[in-house]
Amino acid sequence: MTRPTLTSLLVSLAFISTLANANDGVTIAFQTGVDPSKVAQADGDYEKATGKKINWRKFESGADVIAAVASGDVPIGNIGSSPLAAAASRGLPIQTFLVTGVIGASEALVVRNGSGINKPADLIGKKIAVPYVSTTHYSLLAALKYWKVDAGKVTILNLRPSEIAAAWQRGDIDGAYVWDPALGKVKASGKVLTSSAEVGKWGAPTYDLWIVRKDFAAKNPDFLKQFVKVTGKVFDRYNKDPQAFAANAANVEKIARLTGSKPEEVAALLPGNAYPSLQEQSRLLQQPFVKAVSDTAAFLKAQGKVESLQSSYAPFVTNQFINAALR
Template structure:
């Protein structure tokens, strides 16, 4: 069974069956290896200090895995891409997006391996392309193929998590991969970029990462979510106010590399590859723009057979309320 179908089945089976912990207890938060300024706050324990809660940080390799853990109740707050978010919302998972973690650009990319004989998009036909299913890069890959007028069925698209992509790449088992760091950095050592998510956004299929929270947990612990958002926004503001100075601080680089696994020398470029919205920008995004993006992504996923149905309104899955309070 494909991962997309397994995730869908899990969502249907697990939604609402578990009660999450209160913020006064241990709170489980799912993070991924995407490079962003808040990794420094995570390393410094600022989230725990602001919320007063013991946070169990759990690393996941894909948004699909995060969604499954959130659905089971094992995770209360999670970091996911817009594609798994859309799939979860379409299945009715009781979550709400409370922060846009990043508007994705060149930090996610389609890399082709040296020696694969892929010089242009048309050369992807018949080749093995790895991507984590139901991820932002999966969505971007399908959107890119559509833009290039390439039948996705004629490309051997393989479902692999980022660590598995690195291993398959090093063995020479795959010809290309659409992924993020640290797998992206490893692939670039012996490959070249064919397209980035910044390109795909220009072609009409933008992607983003988001922090989501279970609705039942948020209703019982709104202050935890507000403080979580506040710490993240403060970390983004510290970077955005002076990116060069932030990158020049060796401690920032060390902490980010330690948590994400990215190469220290790649971190500056990866940060430049995405946009990290601040308070007012968040409030503007966490309305019709994000609702429309989730709706459009869901429609695309249905077209591709990744979800069974599209909801008439995705507004219940997006809220600017926590950011508005945090930004005051």
């Protein structure tokens, strides 16, 4: 019997490795925001449509997702428009290919009962927690600017949502700008000073969205088209009758299970964002969204949160896969 050479062994190992990676499926990073697509995720609709195994990994913040995508470990991730602006400004090879929500009341600045904060000026000298470079961080800074409150006079602490909930429980912070499930926990003993619905009207809209590494997108266009189709269908189901969707106990259970939100809160949280149809998104993911990302990046640079800006943010946004899904 002929002995295998070192070269043939290496080729065999490479082939086995390729097969193993093919069977590993696609790793996708998601977050705990409440939205209708969590029902499709729980039902395995993305796997059925794409024919691929999907490894869903839960993350606490957009910054954590960006780090995973930058490392190459995760090709697709769910983040907000502020982390997108920061990542794009650094030149990360990513594109936004789908919006999962125009953020409204689902993200809010809550101040503790008894903190002495009754109006924006009372924030001076107080400890306000927020995950850095998140949509809530951007919204907090934008709100302070709108209120003409010097951000340098507010102690802004960088905490993840779970850390915010724990710090609130200990009484270590006076307020927090955050999303669910931490938002529901702090609202139980606090009051909403403003929400991202209001901040958006003041000229600083924020979005939840899906990004993809450009190298993965180039090799897997059909996967992304099917991913978009599934999301569009569940958004249509929700938008057709939001109350019925939220009253469906099975929908509520699935969303609560994936996000960590309380089932009794899900019905109130779903209307906290707007969920654009694919037709609306095809238009949105052109100049309107590019402008919002550009404005966000410019604001973050003015605040010292990013070092430099891109000449254009259009290369970091595409409606290619939405248009393919619509066809």
